[in-house]
Amino acid sequence: MASADWAPTKQSYEVFSEVSAKVDERLQKLQQTIDTDVAAFVKLVANSGTPAVAP
Numbered sequence: 001m002a003s004a005d006w007a008p009t010k011q012s013y014e015v016f017s018e019v020s021a022k023v024d025e026r027l028q029k030l031q032q033t034i035d036t037d038v039a040a041f042v043k044l045v046a047n048s049g050t051p052a053v054a055p
Helices: 010-048
Strands: none
Touching: none
């Protein structure tokens, strides 16, 4: 919208706000998964003695 001659419409701002909130929610869920599930998997692999990356 930087190249438009007019400011974004009210509807544009409303849609951006709605989509932005949904993206933020998904990012929080992703971070939670990384912090719990991925961290637990990394710990499991480390404790098993198996190399994390096989040659």
